[in-house]
Amino acid sequence: MAATAGRSGDRGFRYSLVAPSIVILLLIGVFPLVYLLVVSFQGITMMETDTSFHGLLNYRLLFSDARLWQSLLHTIVFTVVALPIELGLGLAMAQLFIDRLPGRQVFVALLVLPVVVSPIVAGATWSLMFDNRFGPVNEIIGWIAGKEMPLLWTVKPDLVYVAILVAEIWQWTPFMFLLLLAALSRVDRSQLEAAQIDGAGYWRTFFRIVLPAIWPVMAVAILIRGLDLFRLFDIVWALTKGGPGTMTETISIFTYVKGFQQFETSYTAAVALLIIVLLSVLVLTALRRVSLSR
Amino acid sequence: MSDLKISGLHKYYGALHVVKGIDLDIPAGEFTVLVGQSGCGKSTLLRTIAGLEVADKGAIEIGGQRVNDLAPRDRDIAMVFQNYALYPYMTVFDNIAFGLRARKTPKSEIGPKVAAAAKMLGIDHLLERFPRQLSGGQLQRVAIGRAVVRNARLYLFDEPLSNLDAQLRDEMRGEIKRLHQELGKTMIYVTHDQIEAMTMADRIVLLREGVIEQQGAPLDLYERPATRYVAGFLGSPSMNFIPAGVVANGAAISVRLGDGTSLPVPAERAVGLGTWQGKPLMLGVRPEHIGPAGRDQRPGLAPVQAVVDLVQPTGSRSYATFQLGGVAAVAELQAHDVSRPGERLELSIDMNRTVLIDAATEKVISS
Numbered sequence: 129m130a131a132t133a134g135r136s137g138d139r140g141f142r143y144s145l146v147a148p149s150i151v152i153l154l155l156i157g158v159f160p161l162v163y164l165l166v167v168s169f170q171g172i173t174m175m176e177t178d179t180s181f182h183g184l185l186n187y188r189l190l191f192s193d194a195r196l197w198q199s200l201l202h203t204i205v206f207t208v209v210a211l212p213i214e215l216g217l218g219l220a221m222a223q224l225f226i227d228r229l230p231g232r233q234v235f236v237a238l239l240v241l242p243v244v245v246s247p248i249v250a251g252a253t254w255s256l257m258f259d260n261r262f263g264p265v266n267e268i269i270g271w272i273a274g275k276e277m278p279l280l281w282t283v284k285p286d287l288v289y290v291a292i293l294v295a296e297i298w299q300w301t302p303f304m305f306l307l308l309l310a311a312l313s314r315v316d317r318s319q320l321e322a323a324q325i326d327g328a329g330y331w332r333t334f335f336r337i338v339l340p341a342i343w344p345v346m347a348v349a350i351l352i353r354g355l356d357l358f359r360l361f362d363i364v365w366a367l368t369k370g371g372p373g374t375m376t377e378t379i380s381i382f383t384y385v386k387g388f389q390q391f392e393t394s395y396t397a398a399v400a401l402l403i404i405v406l407l408s409v410l411v412l413t414a415l416r417r418v419s420l421s422r
Numbered sequence: 423m424s425d426l427k428i429s430g431l432h433k434y435y436g437a438l439h440v441v442k443g444i445d446l447d448i449p450a451g452e453f454t455v456l457v458g459q460s461g462c463g464k465s466t467l468l469r470t471i472a473g474l475e476v477a478d479k480g481a482i483e484i485g486g487q488r489v490n491d492l493a494p495r496d497r498d499i500a501m502v503f504q505n506y507a508l509y510p511y512m513t514v515f516d517n518i519a520f521g522l523r524a525r526k527t528p529k530s531e532i533g534p535k536v537a538a539a540a541k542m543l544g545i546d547h548l549l550e551r552f553p554r555q556l557s558g559g560q561l562q563r564v565a566i567g568r569a570v571v572r573n574a575r576l577y578l579f580d581e582p583l584s585n586l587d588a589q590l591r592d593e594m595r596g597e598i599k600r601l602h603q604e605l606g607k608t609m610i611y612v613t614h615d616q617i618e619a620m621t622m623a624d625r626i627v628l629l630r631e632g633v634i635e636q637q638g639a640p641l642d643l644y645e646r647p648a649t650r651y652v653a654g655f656l657g658s659p660s661m662n663f664i665p666a667g668v669v670a671n672g673a674a675i676s677v678r679l680g681d682g683t684s685l686p687v688p689a690e691r692a693v694g695l696g697t698w699q700g701k702p703l704m705l706g707v708r709p710e711h712i713g714p715a716g717r718d719q720r721p722g723l724a725p726v727q728a729v730v731d732l733v734q735p736t737g738s739r740s741y742a743t744f745q746l747g748g749v750a751a752v753a754e755l756q757a758h759d760v761s762r763p764g765e766r767l768e769l770s771i772d773m774n775r776t777v778l779i780d781a782a783t784e785k786v787i788s789s
Contacts, residue, residue: 318507321474326521326568327495336520340511 161404168398174391186398195374196399199382205289206378207357210296214353215346217297218304225305226312240306242299251366254295258282258367282368288376295363300356304349311345312338347418351411358407379403425450425608426471426576431480433466440466442632443480448610448625453602456612457619457655458629467629468578468612473497485575495524500569501578505585506561508553514540514564515549521572539571542604543597559590566598570605579611583618595621616656620644628652645775650784653706653777659741662712662751665781666705670696677705677778679747685724687773695778695788702781709741711775712753715768723770728753730765742767 168186171178190196221239225232242250257265258281270277281291315338323333339346361380364370370377370385377385383403387396426448433441441463448454456464469475471482473494482489489497500521508517518536527535540546543563553561562582569577579598583591599622602609613619619626620640627637628651636648640656647653653661668687669678675692677685685705687695715725728744735741735757742753742760744767753769760767777789 316505316507318503318505319509321472321494322501322503322507322568323509323520323524324474325472325494325499325501326524326572328520328524332524336512337509 164397164400167394168401170394172393173395174393182394186395189395190398190402195377196379196382198374199370199377199379202376203358203360203378203380206293206296206360207354210293210300210357211350211353213293213297214301214304215350217301218306218349219308221301221305222308222312225309236306236309240302243302243306245299247299247362248366250299251295251363254291254298254363255282255367258291283372285372285375288368288372292364292367292376295367296357296360299363300353304353307345307349308342311342315341344418347414351414351418354414355407355411358410425452425485426610427481427483427486428467428471429481431467431470431482432478433463433470433475434478435466440632441470444629444632444634446627446634446637448608450608451606453599453609453611453622453624454627455619455623455625456610456627456629457616458614458635459655460614461631462629463632464612464614464629465580468580468610471576471610472499472501472578498575499578500572500574500576501580502562502565502569502582504581506553506565508561508564508568510553512552513549514545514551514553514556514567517553517564518549518567518571521568525572535571536567539567542570542601543567558586559594562586562594563597566601570601575608577607577609579609581613582611584613584615591618598622617658620656626656628655646789647706647777647786649786650704650706650779653779653786657708659709659752659754661777662707662709662746662749663779664705664707664747664749664751666703666747666778667700668695668698668703668778670699677703677773677776679705680749681747683726683747685726685771685773688722691722691774691788698778698780698787703787704779704781705747706777706779706786707751707771708775709752709754711772712751712755712769713772714755714759715770718770720772720774722772722774724773725768725770728767728769730760730763730767732763733760744769 169181169183171180171182171185225236229235245253257263260266260278260280263281265281266277266279269279279287281287319337319341320333323337328336359380360378361384364376364378364381368376370381374382379399383396383399386392386399426446428444428446431441431444431446432439444463444467456467458464466475470477471484473489473492477490484497484499509520512520515536518539519532522532522535536549537546540549543566545560545563545567548556548560548564553564556564562585565582582598583594586594595618598611611618611622619628623640625637626640626643628635628643630651636643636652643652644656647656650663654663665680666677669676669684673689673692675687675695677687679685712726715723726746728742728746730742730744731750732743733740734743738757739754740757740760742755743750744753745751777786779785780787
């Protein structure tokens with residue numbers, strides 16, 4: 129009897145120790161989510177604080193909002209184009225730097241510099257680089273072309289995607305490079321030598337031995353960058369603010385504009401929930417794929 | 423017909439001169455062991471033969487063809503690595519088949535070839551497993567299987583047994599030797615373990631600081647070492663070296679140790695020793711050539727007095743340490759010939775089997 133009481137008292141003590149962190153987690157993690165859900169069923173805008181129950185009205189609006197789906201499409205385009213390029217370039221650079229070259233440390237440090245810069249600063253920098261009057265990009269293209277090239281990088285519809293992708297890839301390829309360099313340098317050298325003696329060429333060695341060895345790291349890098357790209361905001365905001373028109377508007381920019389420029393609070397809550405659901409499905413599938421392949 | 427011919431080979435790592443002019447001629451079908459302490463250049467030599475390192479000077483010929491500028495894959499070699507270097511994401515079958523597939527062997531031949539190699543090594547029941555599911559000995563067999571499945575001209579082994587425990591090492595040693603007899607291929611085997619070298623080799627090439635110290639059949643090296651280094655490297659426990667000099671008394675020659683002990687040299691071995699009078703020498707005596715006095719009446723046995731310092735029984739034999747000529751010497755005795763430290767023993771040294779070494783050059787002058 130006494131022992132049971134002691135044990136249950138013990139358990140109570142343990143719970144009381146864990147309780148504060150649980151409460152904080154609930155407060156900062158679950159409460160906003162629940163509140164978001166509640167708000168998304170109401171009709172709050174800049175004009176009125178209508179807290180009456182509107183049912184699925186906002187969600188119905190979601191499906192007929194062409195601008196929302198377009199911004200989602202833009203986001204997917206950015207992700208699908210930038211991610212493979214960052215991965216490919218990062219991997220190629222890592223392969224180059226895997227051998228001990230003189231000055232390797234210095235070069236790696238220089239290459240990694242863009243990652244250190246805040247994305248909004250990177251965006252602002254590239255917006256200066258792409259400036260049509262005094263930007264070095266146009267200047268250099270002018271030298272090559274042999275005449276002045278006042279290209280409107282952040283305005284012309286056919287150039288604006290290129291400009292954003294260049295800035296994005298410039299900033300985040302080093303991240304891939306760094307992770308993949310670490311992964312590559314841990315590939316067992318003697319396995320590569322054994323493959324060399326076995327007569328395997330470069331690609332066979334890469335696909336059969338190197339890739340399986342670096343895949344766990346690579347998968348995590350792809351996941352992290354994929355999520356980042358899905359939330360792409362700063363670079364686009366600094367370069368185009370989603371323009372011209374809404375041409376480069378990503379889902380994050382769309383949400384920001386709806387919520388904090390047009391103050392359609394309840395509708396924005398519904399958009400936010402849609403993004404959360406989409407990303408959760410994506411991440412969970414990706415994680416399952418990675419853990420299965422191990 | 424030599425399968426491997428190396429002439430004037432040099433290899434540098436930056437300023438470090440690792441291989442300093444090696445000449446080597448290995449006949450087809452021979453099992454050659456490159457042995458030496460770590461850092462003697464034996465692994466570098468093997469990796470240079472394989473093409474994993476570039477020779478800085480000198481020529482390497484495999485089967486009569488100069489291979490200096492050929493990639494490893496074109497040298498007709500197979501290699502077994504110290505840490506097995508199996509491909510972790512492939513099954514045993516795929517590991518063994520990897521080289522065949524890389525060389526575009528027809529699919530219909532791969533299956534039977536892998537099966538035959540696996541059977542020869544007793545791993546045919548493991549073909550569907552992954553390397554992480556295997557024990558050390560099994561991993562080593564797979565690594566050997568991967569080499570033998572490719573009908574190469576030259577097989578290279580880079581300390582393949584050093585990651586195994588003692589018992590497994592003994593077993594695999596015999597296995598590799600048997601494999602050599604079955605395949606009849608030229609094999610070059612690198613080890614730092616003199617027992618592996620002695621037991622497996624047709625020929626031992628003993629390396630020291632990047633040069634060949636001596637090469638020959640195992641027992642030739644053991645019985646007729648060219649230098650003090652070779653004499654001390656082969657054999658366990660290793661040879662005793664006692665500072666000595668020769669004294670001629672008419673035609674009779676004897677070896678005099680630092681403490682005045684005089685050991686008569688048998689007449690047929692004394693030829694030419696007279697000229698070494700007055701020069702500092704070393705007497706090299708193997709522990710097994712020191713035995714209890716009086717058990718044997720052969721000529722050439724020189725009696726010595728010994729007070730035992732230390733006894734190390736191994737079961738069949740016991741190693742007794744005692745002072746001889748001012749230094750510690752070890753005698754390998756029958757287990758019951760010696761019982762405890764402090765014991766006084768009458769021992770005799772078999773002067774027919776000793777070597778005399780010039781202390782200045784460390785070269786053997788009489789063996």
